[in-house]
Amino acid sequence: MELSGAEIVIQCLKDEGVEHVFGYPGGAVLHIYDALFQQDFVKHILVRHEQAATHAADGYARSTGKPGVALVTSGPGATNAVTGIATAYMDSIPMVVLTGQVPTPFIGSDAFQEVDTVGITRPCVKHNFLIKDVRDIAETMKKAFYIATSGRPGPVVVDIPKDITDPNKKIPYDYPKKIKMRSYSPVLRGHLGQIKKAVGLMLSAERPVFYTGGGVVLGDASEELRELTRELGFPITNTLMGLGSYPASDKQFIGMLGMHGTYEANMAMHDTDVLIAIGARFDDRVTGHIAHFCPNAKIIHVDIDPSSISKNVRVDVPIVGPVKSVLQDMLTVLKEGKKRPNSAALKKWWQQIDGWRGAECLSYDRTHAQIKPQFAIETLHKVTRGDAFVASDVGQHQMFAAQFYGFDKPRRWVNSGGLGTMGFGLPAAMGIQIAHPGADVALVTGEASVQMCIQELATCKQHDLPIKILLLNNGYMGMVRQWQEFFYDGRYSHSYVDALPDFVKLAESYGHVGMKVERPEDLEGAMQEAFDLKDRLVFMDVVIDPTENVYPMIEAGKGHHEMYLPPKSELV
Amino acid sequence: MRHIISILMENEAGALSRVAGLFSARGYNIESLTVAPTEDASLSRMTLVTRGDENIIEQITKQLNKLVEVVKLLDLSEGPHVEREMMLIKVKAERSQRDEIKRLVDIFRGKIIDVTDASYLIEMTGQASKLDAFVNAVEEDLIVEVVRTGPSGIARGAKGLSL
Numbered sequence: 001m002e003l004s005g006a007e008i009v010i011q012c013l014k015d016e017g018v019e020h021v022f023g024y025p026g027g028a029v030l031h032i033y034d035a036l037f038q039q040d041f042v043k044h045i046l047v048r049h050e051q052a053a054t055h056a057a058d059g060y061a062r063s064t065g066k067p068g069v070a071l072v073t074s075g076p077g078a079t080n081a082v083t084g085i086a087t088a089y090m091d092s093i094p095m096v097v098l099t100g101q102v103p104t105p106f107i108g109s110d111a112f113q114e115v116d117t118v119g120i121t122r123p124c125v126k127h128n129f130l131i132k133d134v135r136d137i138a139e140t141m142k143k144a145f146y147i148a149t150s151g152r153p154g155p156v157v158v159d160i161p162k163d164i165t166d167p168n169k170k171i172p173y174d175y176p177k178k179i180k181m182r183s184y185s186p187v188l189r190g191h192l193g194q195i196k197k198a199v200g201l202m203l204s205a206e207r208p209v210f211y212t213g214g215g216v217v218l219g220d221a222s223e224e225l226r227e228l229t230r231e232l233g234f235p236i237t238n239t240l241m242g243l244g245s246y247p248a249s250d251k252q253f254i255g256m257l258g259m260h261g262t263y264e265a266n267m268a269m270h271d272t273d274v275l276i277a278i279g280a281r282f283d284d285r286v287t288g289h290i291a292h293f294c295p296n297a298k299i300i301h302v303d304i305d306p307s308s309i310s311k312n313v314r315v316d317v318p319i320v321g322p323v324k325s326v327l328q329d330m331l332t333v334l335k336e337g338k339k340r341p342n343s344a345a346l347k348k349w350w351q352q353i354d355g356w357r358g359a360e361c362l363s364y365d366r367t368h369a370q371i372k373p374q375f376a377i378e379t380l381h382k383v384t385r386g387d388a389f390v391a392s393d394v395g396q397h398q399m400f401a402a403q404f405y406g407f408d409k410p411r412r413w414v415n416s417g418g419l420g421t422m423g424f425g426l427p428a429a430m431g432i433q434i435a436h437p438g439a440d441v442a443l444v445t446g447e448a449s450v451q452m453c454i455q456e457l458a459t460c461k462q463h464d465l466p467i468k469i470l471l472l473n474n475g476y477m478g479m480v481r482q483w484q485e486f487f488y489d490g491r492y493s494h495s496y497v498d499a500l501p502d503f504v505k506l507a508e509s510y511g512h513v514g515m516k517v518e519r520p521e522d523l524e525g526a527m528q529e530a531f532d533l534k535d536r537l538v539f540m541d542v543v544i545d546p547t548e549n550v551y552p553m554i555e556a557g558k559g560h561h562e563m564y565l566p567p568k569s570e571l572v
Numbered sequence: 573m574r575h576i577i578s579i580l581m582e583n584e585a586g587a588l589s590r591v592a593g594l595f596s597a598r599g600y601n602i603e604s605l606t607v608a609p610t611e612d613a614s615l616s617r618m619t620l621v622t623r624g625d626e627n628i629i630e631q632i633t634k635q636l637n638k639l640v641e642v643v644k645l646l647d648l649s650e651g652p653h654v655e656r657e658m659m660l661i662k663v664k665a666e667r668s669q670r671d672e673i674k675r676l677v678d679i680f681r682g683k684i685i686d687v688t689d690a691s692y693l694i695e696m697t698g699q700a701s702k703l704d705a706f707v708n709a710v711e712e713d714l715i716v717e718v719v720r721t722g723p724s725g726i727a728r729g730a731k732g733l734s735l
Binding site for chain 2: 119
């Protein structure tokens with residue numbers, strides 16, 4: 001088969017089984033777009049801004065586990081994509097981003113729409129490539145997908161100069177079946193000796209806690225995690241990225257941990273004697289002040305990336321390997337051995353945890369005349385029977401969604417945890433909806449975040465994406481306002497979002513359904529109506545209490561035992 | 573503590589900037605860095621000198637290993653090894669000073685590789701501390717310029733850092 005460079009790029013996507021590409025055309029990728037036009041296996045979703053192409057590919061990847069693919073042009077196309085690439089990098093999302101580049105003879109000449117894409121993206125990709133010869137396209141594409149999806153996943157950028165895709169220069173095409181790289185070989189199994197040591201430590205524990213993160217979701221290890229946790233009877237807390245990897249409705253689940261984690265989760269972390277960290281990276285929002293972090297614990301850490309281990313916190317039993325196989329091995333070791341967990345100690349531990357649960361740290365005022373954001377999320381859970389894909393932007397609404405939706409399944413909660421990218425939500429929701437056409441996809445957002453990629457309402461219209469947007473409208477950048485209230489004596493410097501559009505009219509002008517909800521008693525009915533409109537995007541502008549804060553809260557730099565609880569909580 | 577790390581990496585455009593970028597992005601310091609192709613043209617060998625406590629060095633080696641183009645690396649400081657650095661130093665050498673400088677070069681086993689009626693160009697290899705000592709031994713206002721390669725290193729013993 002003789003193909004041009006442009007045709008090879010598309011054929012490689014086919015051979016990788018890529019059905020959807022999110023992109024935006026431009027000069028440097030015109031040959032590729034022409035090849036795309038002449039086939040119908042790879043479907044292209046035209047976004048309105050390249051940032052959205054990467055976020056949408058990201059949402060697609062997070063909700064499916066398959067690599068997301070974005071295609072953008074050189075120069076501004078590539079720089080616009082950078083935010084989305086960095087977002088995916090921070091959360092280890094498998095993604096391949098194809099960027100056009102000026103023709104090779106022009107590289108370095110400050111040509112029209114030229115930037116050093118490989119240079120700009122280097123610090124925020126797992127790897128990147130600049131292809132300089134048409135004969136290298138197939139192998140590079142194979143490497144890109146292999147690197148993006150194996151080991152600790154991440155985004156890979158492939159920069160393709162225009163002359164490499166010349167439609168008149170055809171060469172024989174052969175897609176490599178396998179790829180082996182001497183400089184890149186992810187670990188496939190955890191060290192059995194370390195695993196046995198870890199199991200021994202777990203069985204000797206009196207106050208153990210599982211602390212699990214996004215790695216369990218990325219590694220498709222939820223079932224194994226559930227089995228191990230139930231087998232041992234230990235409490236389990238999830239990070240923001242790990243939500244859904246263990247069912248929130250299960251009695252062993254003690255909620256999210258960290259800055260806005262539950263009282264019981266953070267106190268359990270503080271008092272634990274054996275911490276079992278799985279696919280989590282001891283992020284500063286989770287650990288608080290390192291000196292106060294799990295002061296009495298022996299720490300077991302399972303991670304596929306050796307550099308995550310002992311990066312922020314020294315651990316006692318490091319295990320490098322894929323979470324899934326390590327958990328399987330742990331289960332085998334556990335079942336083969338005779339020793340069982342210390343049930344007397346565990347009983348006491350659970351009594352203590354139940355005591356902390358009694359603080360009802362997620363309580364809020366249910367009698368308030370205005371809609372409380374917590375109530376809005378609970379209503380969303382009720383209307384969608386807890387089974388929706390929920391994307392969010394970044395801020396208070398994100399924390400409320402994380403705390404109150406109660407995710408029971410992995411890959412249902414899609415948010416930018418590491419980079420904290422406002423504007424992520426709407427395009428991410430598009431990616432989810434493309435991947436799951438019949439499913440309920442909700443976007444929980446704020447009036448500040450949603451405006452950062454609001455133009456994507458047009459993409460939703462063009463591609464018939466019936467996302468349900470739950471805009472928790474408090475008129476403020478809520479999280480900024482909260483910090484200003486707590487730490488800047490209420491000097492609300494530039495956190496008030498004045499001059500908001502009429503979101504109902506805005507949605508309607510894009511051809512969608514708009515709704516405004518202002519009273520708590522109207523919310524469930526309105527939401528039900530919205531979700532009943534199966535084939536329409538519905539934009540619900542929900543006016544909420546502007547003074548509500550996210551509780552509990554650990555101030556940055558404080559320990560897990562130093563939490564602010566909601567004003568009405570019994571412990572305050 | 574000072575560490576000398578030897579890295580075998582793919583000889584590809586951009587590999588060097590990945591290493592340099594890693595150090596600046598994560599706030600590690602590079603004291604010196606040398607790189608050149610090996611007997612296998614597809615591989616480069618880099619010697620990098622850095623400083624940091626145990627935790628930092630552990631992160632540096634892990635992060636370097638994570639770079640897709642890094643094939644293998646070894647912290648030479650962990651075992652017996654040899655380090656050599658080359659220096660080219662140009663000094664003023666006029667009548668009265670010529671003999672004295674020549675003697676000093678001989679003591680340090682250096683070579684004078686270019687001569688004018690007013691200067692010597694001296695080549696010298698050795699451990700960094702020896703080169704420092706020579707620079708200190710020459711009167712400061714006689715030094716015209718100093719060019720140093722930074723250390724290259726190799727482990728002692730029969731084993732090599734190879735594929």
